[in-house]
Amino acid sequence: MDFTWSDEQIRRYERVLAAAREIPPDQGGERFREAWKRLAAMGLLDAAVPVEHNGSGLGALDTARIYEAAGEGCPDTGLLFAAGAHLFACVRPVVEFAAPGLGRELLPGLCSGELVAGNAMTEPEAGSDVSRLSTKARRVGGGYILDGVKSFVSNGPVADLYVTYATTDPKAGYFGVTAFVVDRDSPGLVAGPPMDKAGLTSCPAGPVTFRECFVPEERVLGSPGQGNPIFQLSMRWERACLFALYLGQQQRLVERCARHARERRQFGKRLADLQPVADRLADMKLRLEGGRLLLYRACAEIDSGRDPSLWVSMAKLAVSEAAVATALDAARIFGGRGYLKEYGIEAAVRDALPATTFSGTSDIQRRLIARGMGL
Numbered sequence: 001m002d003f004t005w006s007d008e009q010i011r012r013y014e015r016v017l018a019a020a021r022e023i024p025p026d027q028g029g030e031r032f033r034e035a036w037k038r039l040a041a042m043g044l045l046d047a048a049v050p051v052e053h054n055g056s057g058l059g060a061l062d063t064a065r066i067y068e069a070a071g072e073g074c075p076d077t078g079l080l081f082a083a084g085a086h087l088f089a090c091v092r093p094v095v096e097f098a099a100p101g102l103g104r105e106l107l108p109g110l111c112s113g114e115l116v117a118g119n120a121m122t123e124p125e126a127g128s129d130v131s132r133l134s135t136k137a138r139r140v141g142g143g144y145i146l147d148g149v150k151s152f153v154s155n156g157p158v159a160d161l162y163v164t165y166a167t168t169d170p171k172a173g174y175f176g177v178t179a180f181v182v183d184r185d186s187p188g189l190v191a192g193p194p195m196d197k198a199g200l201t202s203c204p205a206g207p208v209t210f211r212e213c214f215v216p217e218e219r220v221l222g223s224p225g226q227g228n229p230i231f232q233l234s235m236r237w238e239r240a241c242l243f244a245l246y247l248g249q250q251q252r253l254v255e256r257c258a259r260h261a262r263e264r265r266q267f268g269k270r271l272a273d274l275q276p277v278a279d280r281l282a283d284m285k286l287r288l289e290g291g292r293l294l295l296y297r298a299c300a301e302i303d304s305g306r307d308p309s310l311w312v313s314m315a316k317l318a319v320s321e322a323a324v325a326t327a328l329d330a331a332r333i334f335g336g337r338g339y340l341k342e343y344g345i346e347a348a349v350r351d352a353l354p355a356t357t358f359s360g361t362s363d364i365q366r367r368l369i370a371r372g373m374g375l
Helices: 007-021 029-040 058-073 077-097 101-111 170-176 227-241 245-264 274-305 309-339 345-356 364-372
Strands: 117-120 136-142 143-154 161-167 177-181 189-191 205-216
Touching: 007 029, 007 058, 029 077, 058 077, 058 227, 058 245, 058 274, 077 101, 077 117, 077 161, 077 177, 077 227, 077 245, 077 345, 101 170, 101 177, 143 170, 143 177, 161 205, 161 227, 170 177, 177 205, 177 227, 189 309, 227 245, 227 274, 227 309, 245 274, 274 309, 309 345, 309 364
Parallel strands: 117 161
Antiparallel strands: 117 143, 136 143, 136 161, 143 205, 161 177, 189 205
């Protein structure tokens, strides 16, 4: 494998890194739309969209690199997560499965930041098991009627449209789910208020309810019954590229902890001279670089057109678990200061913790890896 970055890739990384460092803290609430435009200008909303569809035309690896740069430069992980959920879980399905007319209608706004998309898959009784959705869609003249409740919809409270999955044929199992694009102003759709989350606070998330909500037939993504394959494809992109922002977060924490260890003195020595601290920093660096290689390989497999499933699951598992462990190690290295909000370490811990749950839990990734091994 060639580990050398081109001059263009280096310049792109540095440009996004510099722009990310200029993002003000706490961009949730009323500031969200303003921040959304910043993310669009940085290329985070259109990176993985082909040029012919108003995007930047980047592959998975180059897309991951700009998310990594953003994660390194911007400590507001929730805001970056909102961008990733928009691009990978919503825009990518529209790119690949929307009818040409629907794509021409939606993609310019999705790429420019005029529109915010929310991914409506998870339900109160269907988290990891997405094959048993209680949200139903029944066929009527000219389209479908949706009924059900979605929970934990990232960007849900502020989204302009939702990529929504509903059961159209309860007897068809895996092939009984259909994907739709549903506008926020559709009669019968109610977006709930944002949840009061412990972390990722700049990414508003909440429930979305469908009550006799009509969706025109032209807003079906792919074909009826193709919802689960569409969702799994979007998860490949999300589990690889989105988690690159956690590589950036780890890079920022490792550098900050190393600097702190060189400057802070205890017992008449620098922290860096205390073996337990040095060992902890070495472990942080090892986790970072191991996860980085796995994630790059997963993205390279996506770009190659080969089945990336095994590499994607390994990368997601490694990077998410490393993000939690490294954030906790940073809190230990900073000691009491790590518990103070002014230092931002406790925020990094809160933002890292859900990484092992969303986009498929660590246990689910282990099952997928075992399956990929033929077990």
